[in-house]
Amino acid sequence: MSDFNEAFSAAFALILSFESSLAEIVGLSLQISLIAVLLASLIGLPLGAALAVFRFPGRTTLVVILNALMGLPPVVVGLIVYLILSRSGPLGTLGLLFTPTAMIIAQTILITPIIAALTRQSTETLWNEYAEQFSSLGTPPKETVIALLWDNRFSLVTTILAGFGRASAEVGAVMIVGGNIDHVTRVMTTTIALETSKGNLALALGLGVILLCLALGVNAAAFIINEAAIKRHG
Amino acid sequence: MKLAAKFFLISLIAGVTLTGNVSAAERFIVVASTTSTVNSGLFDYLLPKFTSKHGLQIRVVGVGTGQAIRVARRGDADVLFVHHKKSELAFVRAGFGVGRSDVMFNDFVIVGPGKGKGNDPAKVGQTESVISAYKAIANSKSIFTSRGDDSGTHKKSLSIWQTALKMAPSSNGVKWYRETGSGMGATLNIASSMNAYTLTDRATWENFKNKGELKILFEHDPLLQNQYGIIKVNPARHKHVKSKEANTFINWILSTEGQAAINNYRLNTKQVFFANAKK
Numbered sequence: 001m002s003d004f005n006e007a008f009s010a011a012f013a014l015i016l017s018f019e020s021s022l023a024e025i026v027g028l029s030l031q032i033s034l035i036a037v038l039l040a041s042l043i044g045l046p047l048g049a050a051l052a053v054f055r056f057p058g059r060t061t062l063v064v065i066l067n068a069l070m071g072l073p074p075v076v077v078g079l080i081v082y083l084i085l086s087r088s089g090p091l092g093t094l095g096l097l098f099t100p101t102a103m104i105i106a107q108t109i110l111i112t113p114i115i116a117a118l119t120r121q122s123t124e125t126l127w128n129e130y131a132e133q134f135s136s137l138g139t140p141p142k143e144t145v146i147a148l149l150w151d152n153r154f155s156l157v158t159t160i161l162a163g164f165g166r167a168s169a170e171v172g173a174v175m176i177v178g179g180n181i182d183h184v185t186r187v188m189t190t191t192i193a194l195e196t197s198k199g200n201l202a203l204a205l206g207l208g209v210i211l212l213c214l215a216l217g218v219n220a221a222a223f224i225i226n227e228a229a230i231k232r233h234g
Numbered sequence: 235m236k237l238a239a240k241f242f243l244i245s246l247i248a249g250v251t252l253t254g255n256v257s258a259a260e261r262f263i264v265v266a267s268t269t270s271t272v273n274s275g276l277f278d279y280l281l282p283k284f285t286s287k288h289g290l291q292i293r294v295v296g297v298g299t300g301q302a303i304r305v306a307r308r309g310d311a312d313v314l315f316v317h318h319k320k321s322e323l324a325f326v327r328a329g330f331g332v333g334r335s336d337v338m339f340n341d342f343v344i345v346g347p348g349k350g351k352g353n354d355p356a357k358v359g360q361t362e363s364v365i366s367a368y369k370a371i372a373n374s375k376s377i378f379t380s381r382g383d384d385s386g387t388h389k390k391s392l393s394i395w396q397t398a399l400k401m402a403p404s405s406n407g408v409k410w411y412r413e414t415g416s417g418m419g420a421t422l423n424i425a426s427s428m429n430a431y432t433l434t435d436r437a438t439w440e441n442f443k444n445k446g447e448l449k450i451l452f453e454h455d456p457l458l459q460n461q462y463g464i465i466k467v468n469p470a471r472h473k474h475v476k477s478k479e480a481n482t483f484i485n486w487i488l489s490t491e492g493q494a495a496i497n498n499y500r501l502n503t504k505q506v507f508f509a510n511a512k513k
């Protein structure tokens with residue numbers, strides 16, 4: 001038990017001291033994961049809704065593949081992005097390896113399938129209810145997708161949060177493509193990995209507590225905003 | 235179409251803001267190095283001295299020696315700073331790097347269970363050389379963890395096993411020899427929880443906080459000296475290598491000033507790195 005007490009006191013000491021290095025790491029973590037979630041939502045939401053609405057050959061296969069991609073191992077995503085962005089890789093000239101941008105790309109690839117697959121699932125339920133109505137009104141496909149996404153927006157918040165959770169918690173991909181460079185690409189999860197390797201188990205766990213609080217904060221904020229929106233428009 | 239445009243715009247903004255606030259204003263080079271130099275805190279001590287003088291940021295990627303060499307081979311670093319002379323020379327010979335200079339050395343030590351009941355079951359503390367220490371571990375079938383990655387430390391350990399047993403212990407599947415497949419810190423964490431022997435560099439050991447019942451049981455053998463070398467990645471092979479900036483850093487670390495800074499670094503009041511660049 002003493003290990004856990006030590007971890008919690010390490011966490012509180014860290015928060016209270018509010019070291020600038022900690023703020024930098026937390027800030028970078030949030031920045032990277034939030035941008036990745038934004039990009040993944042821009043791709044995943046319309047993709048998921050379109051898959052729910054349109055019927056075409058190979059659709060079932062695509063849905064199964066998308067669902068399977070939710071289990072993409074972060075290390076594999078990291079390796080693929082590494083090989084692509086490496087100076088010897090196809091996009092090497094951009095010089096993006098070991099930068100925050102590389103980490104955003106990796107996280108976006110990792111969570112787009114999650115957002116798309118979950119969107120497809122919940123939108124399809126809605127579509128089954130509304131399909132007749134939409135076709136009798138003769139709504140064009142593009143507007144149908146937009147209308148469904150809009151109508152489903154409150155439950156899609158959870159979908160997006162699931163993506164954020166995965167992005168902010170993963171370490172395998174960002175470690176490989178970011179390189180865990182101090183002051184440049186060091187985020188919460190890679191710091192936890194580094195401190196664990198130094199045998200600073202209490203400090204590592206303490207950072208874990210802070211990461212958890214951060215996730216809690218983001219989720220609570222999303223929940224409150226969502227509730228308020230439901231009350232006003234629901 | 236609209237969506238694609240939006241996506242591009244946002245990724246552009248994201249890219250610009252992110253790289254903008256950390257790098258665009260600063261000049262930097264990437265140094266591929268090993269976990270020992272990062273975990274020991276040496277770079278945290280050295281780099282601010284260099285950066286304040288030359289206004290050049292050093293971005294260190296700390297991985298095992300083998301991986302660091304591969305990062306440099308692909309051109310993903312400007313400078314390679316590792317500890318396995320044979321691989322370093324091969325790297326230069328293959329045309330991936332230009333010039334190799336000795337920078338400093340530290341040493342490896344054997345750590346193992348040194349407290350309580352299970353105190354040094356292989357009696358390596360009483361052996362005269364690292365070869366006989368390894369033989370003693372093998373003879374007593376005491377658990378020995380090795381990194382099993384492509385690091386300088388693992389290669390060193392393998393070469394000692396080769397001399398001691400005339401073969402690598404992993405080849406005949408013995409139970410007492412366990413490759414962890416991870417970095418020095420993770421391997422020490424595992425050794426600490428299994429009360430196993432392992433070979434570690436002294437700097438990582440000194441800075442390691444989860445020692446448990448482990449302590450240094452064998453040290454000071456000429457075979458255990460660990461030489462670090464620095465190499466510039468060949469700009470002829472990789473056009474984007476920042477040759478001038480790389481030279482600035484390499485020249486500084488080999489200069490009297492850089493060498494003195496290395497010697498002045500203390501870890502728990504102990505000197506763990508000894509500068510030995512040729513004048």
